[in-house]
Amino acid sequence: MAAxxxxxxxxWEGAIPLQIHLHKSEVASHPAPPPALVLAPRIGYLPLLxxxxxxxxxxxxxxxxxxxxxxxxxxxxxxxxPTGVLFDLLCAESERPWNLTIHFRGYPxxxxxxxxxxxxxxxNFVNSLKEAAYIxxxxxxxxxxxxxxxxxxxWTSVMNGDLDAYTRLLPKLKMxxxxxxxxxxxxxxxxVSRQGGGTEIDVAGQVKTARIPVRLYVRSVSQNFENxxxxxxxxxWDEISYMNRPVxxxxxxxxxxxxxxxxxxxxxxxxxxxxxxxxxxxxxxxQETRGEIKLVRIQGIExxxxxxxSWVVNNLMNPEFYLHISVLVIGPQR
Amino acid sequence: xxxxxxxxNDGKITLEGFTVAxxxxxxxxxxxxxxxxxxxxxxxINRTLxxxxxxxxxxxxxxxxxxxxxSAEEESLGVTADWWEKEESIDHTVLVQNVExxxxxxxxxxxxxxxxxxxxxxxxxxSSDGKPLSLDVIKRDLPSSSVSLLLESxxxxxxxxxxxxxxxxxxxxxxxxxxxxIKLLSESSSSDGCQMPxxxxxxxxxxxxxxxxxxxxxxxxxx
Numbered sequence: 001m002a003a004x005x006x007x008x009x010x011x012w013e014g015a016i017p018l019q020i021h022l023h024k025s026e027v028a029s030h031p032a033p034p035p036a037l038v039l040a041p042r043i044g045y046l047p048l049l050x051x052x053x054x055x056x057x058x059x060x061x062x063x064x065x066x067x068x069x070x071x072x073x074x075x076x077x078x079x080x081x082p083t084g085v086l087f088d089l090l091c092a093e094s095e096r097p098w099n100l101t102i103h104f105r106g107y108p109x110x111x112x113x114x115x116x117x118x119x120x121x122x123x124n125f126v127n128s129l130k131e132a133a134y135i136x137x138x139x140x141x142x143x144x145x146x147x148x149x150x151x152x153x154x155w156t157s158v159m160n161g162d163l164d165a166y167t168r169l170l171p172k173l174k175m176x177x178x179x180x181x182x183x184x185x186x187x188x189x190x191x192v193s194r195q196g197g198g199t200e201i202d203v204a205g206q207v208k209t210a211r212i213p214v215r216l217y218v219r220s221v222s223q224n225f226e227n228x229x230x231x232x233x234x235x236x237w238d239e240i241s242y243m244n245r246p247v248x249x250x251x252x253x254x255x256x257x258x259x260x261x262x263x264x265x266x267x268x269x270x271x272x273x274x275x276x277x278x279x280x281x282x283x284x285x286x287q288e289t290r291g292e293i294k295l296v297r298i299q300g301i302e303x304x305x306x307x308x309x310s311w312v313v314n315n316l317m318n319p320e321f322y323l324h325i326s327v328l329v330i331g332p333q334r
Numbered sequence: 335x336x337x338x339x340x341x342x343n344d345g346k347i348t349l350e351g352f353t354v355a356x357x358x359x360x361x362x363x364x365x366x367x368x369x370x371x372x373x374x375x376x377x378x379i380n381r382t383l384x385x386x387x388x389x390x391x392x393x394x395x396x397x398x399x400x401x402x403x404x405s406a407e408e409e410s411l412g413v414t415a416d417w418w419e420k421e422e423s424i425d426h427t428v429l430v431q432n433v434e435x436x437x438x439x440x441x442x443x444x445x446x447x448x449x450x451x452x453x454x455x456x457x458x459x460x461s462s463d464g465k466p467l468s469l470d471v472i473k474r475d476l477p478s479s480s481v482s483l484l485l486e487s488x489x490x491x492x493x494x495x496x497x498x499x500x501x502x503x504x505x506x507x508x509x510x511x512x513x514x515x516i517k518l519l520s521e522s523s524s525s526d527g528c529q530m531p532x533x534x535x536x537x538x539x540x541x542x543x544x545x546x547x548x549x550x551x552x553x554x555x556x557x
Contacts, residue, residue, distance in 0.1 A: 113503040131449050245448040
């Protein structure tokens with residue numbers, strides 16, 4: 001389990017240096033305030049940074065009530081997506097520090113759901129946790145049965161990046177196990193292990209299927225590229241397809257379900273040998289280039305697809321038990 | 335056992351089942367609800383990625399004429415929020431009585447949730463200039479029975495969330511324990527203890543959920 005703890009520490013300590021600029025339309029002081037420099041935890045959320053950022057700008061703001069939102073190159077940022085995921089998805093080539101613009105007025109409520117600061121972030125976290133629990137356990141009783149104060153403490157541990165507190169609270173959450181070939185201790189005398197090779201069957205004789213909470217963010221570009229710096233800047237959120245869908249796989253003895261297998265189940269048109277970008281003749285003689293997955297990033301790491309998926313999940317998931325995967329693809333050309 | 339094993343014992347439904355149930359629902363609705371707009375099946379073909387079976391049911395531009403003074407006022411005038419097909423069969427006497435009336439438009443999408451393995455209802459309201467309606471305004475358009483149901487019940491509540499495919503804020507009806515009451519519906523309606531046929535899944539689901547937003551399911555559809 002030591003390896004697992006190390007990985008969790010890595011994930012929890014991950015942070016993105018941000019350089020936050022006040023939107024020029026809101027600068028009511030002369031000279032304009034310099035940008036705020038903030039280290040944002042990867043597993044955190046942008047609204048949680050506001051108390052750190054606001055002091056830099058409060059003297060420069062025009063009068064009125066705050067309704068805070070962020071944009072990256074003009075694209076409004078979805079505040080309920082963990083900061084690390086936003087960075088991995090929107091910056092093909094890592095930009096450090098990451099330059100963001102903060103707004104205190106003019107909330108784009110036609111495109112962004114409302115945000116009341118920490119409360120919204122907490123509600124979003126607990127909801128995602130319930131959904132993940134439902135996927136893993138088949139119900140969200142474990143979250144509902146947690147006392148209000150334990151739920152609060154769990155959220156606070158995430159908000160403060162306090163891995164020790166979080167680890168102490170985990171047993172109270174009673175989230176089911178996501179089986180991992182590397183950490184499961186097999187008891188050689190158990191009836192289960194006496195089964196021969198082939199599909200693993202539990203005591204009740206049911207074939208075990210694991211359901212893993214996954215949120216997939218796919219950015220599609222139309223042209224192939226050699227280097228990440230050649231990837232065009234993101235224009236609108238419509239370039240991104242979001243899939244909130246569990247990955248299901250049969251736990252088969254002797255067979256390893258890899259990250260590649262998971263990607264193939266989520267993006268069948270982009271996977272496998274037939275998804276290379278060489279043109280293929282269609283029946284009517286026209287050429288169609290299939291799409292290609294260029295990049296798969298989780299917690300800022302570009303992973304090799306051969307890695308066992310259960311390892312990826314157990315070591316790189318977010319505190320709400322979701323695995324967030326950012327993918328860059330070349331869309332099919334027609 | 336139901337032919338494709340699509341409606342599960344616990345009231346949930348698979349994606350394949352949802353696809354079958356949705357088409358059956360849309361067909362029955364069209365046949366039994368002649369004066370009403372029909373549901374369309376929207377595939378996500380304009381997206382570069384998703385599998386073709388990833389789709390949702392859409393019912394759009396439903397008009398509600400409601401008094402700006404609120405539902406209590408409507409009841410005393412003998413006018414309740416009601417449903418009209420766009421441009422046709424608008425009762426002109428109603429319009430004359432309620433000079434202050436404002437037309438509210440509603441869109442409804444039935445989307446499959448892969449996480450919970452049940453359908454979800456998303457909806458939004460907007461005025462004729464396209465401006466989105468707030469939840470307070472929308473609640474005034476709902477049947478008064480729904481409003482109390484929503485306020486008091488732990489079973490249903492409305493939250494504002496991003497539409498799973500459209501990158502815009504919509505309202506989502508969160509019926510807690512959908513699979514539990516579908517299971518109850520299924521058990522009580524079948525005499526021989528058989529599984530609910532997949533073609534009736536969405537009809538049954540909507541007969542409950544639709545009521546919350548004031549959309550009635552004709553009884554003939556439930557056969």
